[in-house]
Amino acid sequence: MLILIVGAGRVGSAVAKQALEAGHEVSVLDQDPLSHEQLDKDLVDTWEDAGGRFTVGTALEVDALVEAGIEQADVFIAATRGDNTNLVVSQIAQKRFNVPRVIVRVADPARAAWYAEQGLQTICPTQHAIDLVAQAAMSPA
Amino acid sequence: MYVIIAGAGKVGWNLARELLSKEHEVTLIEDDRRRYLVVEQELEHAVQYGDATELWVLERAGIQRADLVIAVTGDDEDNMLICQMAKEKYLTQRIVARVNNPRNLQHFKLLGIQPAVSATDLILRLIEHEVPQYGLVQLLALEGERLEIIELEVVQGAPAAGLRVEEVPLPDGCLIISVLRDGGGFVPKSDTVIEAGDEVLLILDPGLESAITPQFTQSGAAAA
Numbered sequence: 001m002l003i004l005i006v007g008a009g010r011v012g013s014a015v016a017k018q019a020l021e022a023g024h025e026v027s028v029l030d031q032d033p034l035s036h037e038q039l040d041k042d043l044v045d046t047w048e049d050a051g052g053r054f055t056v057g058t059a060l061e062v063d064a065l066v067e068a069g070i071e072q073a074d075v076f077i078a079a080t081r082g083d084n085t086n087l088v089v090s091q092i093a094q095k096r097f098n099v100p101r102v103i104v105r106v107a108d109p110a111r112a113a114w115y116a117e118q119g120l121q122t123i124c125p126t127q128h129a130i131d132l133v134a135q136a137a138m139s140p141a
Numbered sequence: 142m143y144v145i146i147a148g149a150g151k152v153g154w155n156l157a158r159e160l161l162s163k164e165h166e167v168t169l170i171e172d173d174r175r176r177y178l179v180v181e182q183e184l185e186h187a188v189q190y191g192d193a194t195e196l197w198v199l200e201r202a203g204i205q206r207a208d209l210v211i212a213v214t215g216d217d218e219d220n221m222l223i224c225q226m227a228k229e230k231y232l233t234q235r236i237v238a239r240v241n242n243p244r245n246l247q248h249f250k251l252l253g254i255q256p257a258v259s260a261t262d263l264i265l266r267l268i269e270h271e272v273p274q275y276g277l278v279q280l281l282a283l284e285g286e287r288l289e290i291i292e293l294e295v296v297q298g299a300p301a302a303g304l305r306v307e308e309v310p311l312p313d314g315c316l317i318i319s320v321l322r323d324g325g326g327f328v329p330k331s332d333t334v335i336e337a338g339d340e341v342l343l344i345l346d347p348g349l350e351s352a353i354t355p356q357f358t359q360s361g362a363a364a365a
Contacts, residue, residue, distance in 0.1 A: 060218070060245055084194055084218035088248060096251055110196045111222075114230060 002027065004073040004099075006059050006089055007080035011105060011125075013038040015077065020052050027053035029068040030080075059089040070097045078104040083111065090120055145170065145207045147193035147223050148214035149180045152239065156211060157184060168202045194222050196230075204231045213239040217248070224254045290318075290344050293357040297337045301356040307331040312352045315345035 001024045005012045008030040016039060020026045028039060028047075033056050039047035047054055057064025059080055070076065076093040078086035083106050090104035103121045106112035112124035142165045146153045149171035157169045161184075169184060170193040171177040177190045191198035193214070204210065210227035212220035220238045227233040240246050240259035249257035295302050301309045306317055306329050319342040320329045335341065343353060 060248060062247070082218070084216070084222050088218045088221055088252075091252060092248060108195060111194075111226075114196065114226070118229070 001025065001074045002069055002072050003075040003077065004029065004065075004068055004070055004093075005077045005079060006030070006065075006068075007078065007086075008032075008035040008038050008054075009079060009081055010038070012077070012079035013041075015079070016047075016052065017043070020050060025051075025053075027055065027069045027073070029055045029057055029059065029064060031056065031058045059085050060092070062092075065089075065092070065097070070099065073097070073099050075099070075101045075103070078102075083107050087111070087115060087120075094120065142166070142208045143203070143206055144168075144209045144211065145193075145199070145202050145204060145227075147210070147212045147219070148239075149176055149188060150213065150215060152213045153211075154180055154184075156213065157187065161187065170198060170202055194219050194226075196226065199223075199226065199231070204233065207231070207233050209233070209235045209237070211237045211239075215241055217241050217245040221245075221249055221252055221254055225252050228253070287347060288344060289347050289350075290342060291350060291353075292340055292342050293354065295335055295337050295339045295341060295357045299337065299357050301335050302337040304335055305331065306333050306335065309335065309356055311343075311356065312349055315343050315349050315353055318342050318344050 003019050003024050004027045005016050006029045008016070008028050012028065016026050016028050036047065036054055039052060039054065043050050053069065055064060055068040057067065059078070070093060076090065076099040078090040078093070080086055086104045086106060090102050093099045094102045101121070103123060104115070106115065106122045106124050107126050109124050109127045109130070112122040112127065116122045144160050144165055144167050146157055146167065146169045149157070149169050153169055157167050160167045167187050169180065169188040170191055171180060171188060172190070172192040174190065177188060180188050189198070189202055191201070193199060193212070204227060207227070210224065210233045212223040214220055217240060220240070224236040224238045227236050236254065238249055238254050238257045240249060240257045243259045243261045246257060246259055309317070317329055319326050320333065320335070321340040321342070322336065322338070341357065345353065
């Protein structure tokens with residue numbers, strides 16, 4: 001299974017390493033060449049030596065997406081730090097490249113909810129934090 | 142008409158001014174605090190501070206009753222999402238989006254955002270119109286109506302040169318609507334003779350260009 005992750009931040013790179021560890025083929029796209037360090041971190045060798053792929057490019061560049069393997073991808077994860085970039089690129093993955101599973105991180109709970117209704121698999125870390133904090137604050141002592 | 146404009150840059154601010162002067166109701170939304178304060182001095186309550194990609198900001202601006210939403214921020218992703226939410230969530234009748242990077246135009250189309258206006262494309266089209274060697278100029282594409290208007294220069298020795306309009310072998314679905322000659326233009330009749338050096342305007346179904354161009358260009362290939 002090929003998993004393409006756009007955005008090699010904390011979440012993107014950690015998920016990438018887990019997926020590679022689990023035996024999947026993993027390709028990461030990020031506009032910052034230095035983000036590669038996030039992928040190398042905690043690995044014995046480099047990300048490539050461990051079997052991962054890395055492409056430098058912006059999320060909306062079709063050439064970069066193709067180079068990163070979007071046409072073969074079974075799973076697409078949009079995890080850049082911009083909600084709007086994530087929402088646009090995930091729709092490109094879904095509607096143009098027909099990637100079977102598209103997962104998108106959206107920090108804004110309102111938009112995460114609405115786009116989920118439109119058929120995107122959104123994950124909203126903010127909503128999870130709100131739920132957990134509220135639960136912790138109001139649970140009996 | 143009630144118009145919401147996202148982005149108070151040069152384009153957004155001037156659009157707001159124009160529309161206000163034409164007696165329309167306008168709300169301009171700007172998410173840069175300093176820019177907002179500058180614009181607010183002139184437009185007062187017609188400008189609101191906030192990120193127009195957030196639903197509550199759009200709702201505070203009254204997007205439910207907007208007749209037109211225009212997204213002209215400097216960020217293409219923002220413009221796409223603002224228009225997408227206006228159209229699909231709030232059922233706004235008309236939207237207009239600005240394309241900053243022409244390479245993103247394909248993404249606007251993919252998300253069904255029309256019209257998407259790119260300044261680069263507009264300028265390119267003007268340049269093409271001013272370059273004399275360019276054989277075929279697309280003047281207007283009516284995508285909804287599926288019609289195009291093109292301009293062709295009739296070169297010396299072209300098959301159509303010296304023929305009457307009714308004799309020019311053109312495919313069905315196209316019509317010569319105007320002839321530009323000696324600095325003036327006129328609407329031809331069926332017996333008007335096409336001369337080398339004329340510029341002819343044709344209206345046509347999209348896709349017929351390659352069948353039409355050879356009639357007006359020398360070697361049978363587009364002069365472009």
